[in-house]
Amino acid sequence: MNNKYDVIIIGAGPAGLECAHQLKNSDKSVLIIEKNEIIGPKICAGGLTNLANNFYIPENKTRSFAKQIIFLNKKQYNITLVNPIKTISRLDLGQYQLSKIKNSRNIQILKNTKVKEIENNKVFTIDNQIFHFKYLVGADGSNSIVRKYLGLKSEFCFGFYYEIPKITNDFVWHVNPKELKSGYIWTFPHKNHTNIGVYFHPRQLSAKEAKNILEKTLTDNGLKFSTKKIKGSAINYCFKGYMFNKIFLVGDAAGLASKTTGEGISFALTSGKEIAKKIIESNYTTTELNKNSKN
Ligand SMILES: Cc1cc2nc3c(=O)[nH]c(=O)nc-3n(C[C@H](O)[C@H](O)[C@H](O)COP(=O)(O)OP(=O)(O)OC[C@H]3O[C@@H](n4cnc5c(N)ncnc54)[C@H](O)[C@@H]3O)c2cc1C
Numbered sequence: 291m292n293n294k295y296d297v298i299i300i301g302a303g304p305a306g307l308e309c310a311h312q313l314k315n316s317d318k319s320v321l322i323i324e325k326n327e328i329i330g331p332k333i334c335a336g337g338l339t340n341l342a343n344n345f346y347i348p349e350n351k352t353r354s355f356a357k358q359i360i361f362l363n364k365k366q367y368n369i370t371l372v373n374p375i376k377t378i379s380r381l382d383l384g385q386y387q388l389s390k391i392k393n394s395r396n397i398q399i400l401k402n403t404k405v406k407e408i409e410n411n412k413v414f415t416i417d418n419q420i421f422h423f424k425y426l427v428g429a430d431g432s433n434s435i436v437r438k439y440l441g442l443k444s445e446f447c448f449g450f451y452y453e454i455p456k457i458t459n460d461f462v463w464h465v466n467p468k469e470l471k472s473g474y475i476w477t478f479p480h481k482n483h484t485n486i487g488v489y490f491h492p493r494q495l496s497a498k499e500a501k502n503i504l505e506k507t508l509t510d511n512g513l514k515f516s517t518k519k520i521k522g523s524a525i526n527y528c529f530k531g532y533m534f535n536k537i538f539l540v541g542d543a544a545g546l547a548s549k550t551t552g553e554g555i556s557f558a559l560t561s562g563k564e565i566a567k568k569i570i571e572s573n574y575t576t577t578e579l580n581k582n583s584k585n
Contacts, residue, residue: 330384
């Protein structure tokens with residue numbers, strides 16, 4: 291295997307895969323390094339707002355909801371959106387993105403390989419491979435090793451959820467500032483399960499409090515769950531820039547997720563696309579990213 295690439299992308303999430311997609315058939319040789327064997331699965335509720343509408347995702351991979359039910363301090367409001375919110379499984383999203391770059395003449399994908407270190411223009415993997423880059427793209431999520439290498443701090447919100455086997459039809463938000471402060475509880479119906487979770491800021495609510503509120507909501511709604519199956523992760527919302535000489539940050543690694551809602555897939559896709567354009571054409575001005583950085 292070649293060990294010198296024009297562009298090395300660390301992470302095959304939405305940001306890294308979209309970046310590679312935009313670099314497809316360019317004059318750049320690209321290596322994506324992904325720590326997982328299977329591309330796609332990630333702790334995420336899989337909600338897509340209209341901000342992701344610039345990216346074509348086949349309709350048969352999503353469920354679509356124009357009607358939203360909002361419980362504000364337990365009082366119900368129904369709203370209808372012009373642009374429906376969709377849900378998608380992260381496995382389906384990842385595999386669809388992968389299908390668009392598979393077998394590209396200029397893109398190689400190295401799965402099941404974690405990057406452990408970066409030094410000057412080299413990355414080192416845990417199985418002791420060394421790759422050289424001209425450009426490095428940190429698409430490695432909220433706990434980004436590239437971000438750490440750049441010495442940038444992160445700030446995190448958190449999301450916990452249960453996947454309930456029951457298939458529901460209502461897209462629901464519970465907003466209750468007394469209990470949840472600036473956080474909320476979501477119910478996102480998917481094709482074969484329902485994702486119900488809590489989003490919160492750790493400065494306002496402890497993980498234990500958030501978990502208790504989530505579980506009480508499930509119990510009050512007669513939904514069964516196994517406490518062992520709770521899933522959760524951090525979301526980095528601390529944007530400090532996305533271009534650092536020959537190193538770029540995209541998606542959660544760049545802190546592009548929304549602090550208010552935790553939404554990050556659309557920003558990951560947009561930043562992956564825009565950074566690829568910047569790599570191809572150094573004079574390219576990334577107005578889309580400038581918009582994102584203010585969210
Ligand atoms: C509980 C929860 C619910 C969420 N719900 C939503 C939602 O409904 N809608 C929404 O828009 N956003 C949601 N988000 C946020 C969303 O998941 C992220 O914003 C989005 O996944 C960011 O994409 P990314 O490509 O930047 O990073 P990621 O999707 O995190 O992908 C990073 C990739 O890098 C790989 N990687 C990491 N480190 C290394 C390494 N050292 N070497 C090699 N590979 C590495 C990982 O395996 C992963 O594949 C949620 C987040 C959480 C935690």
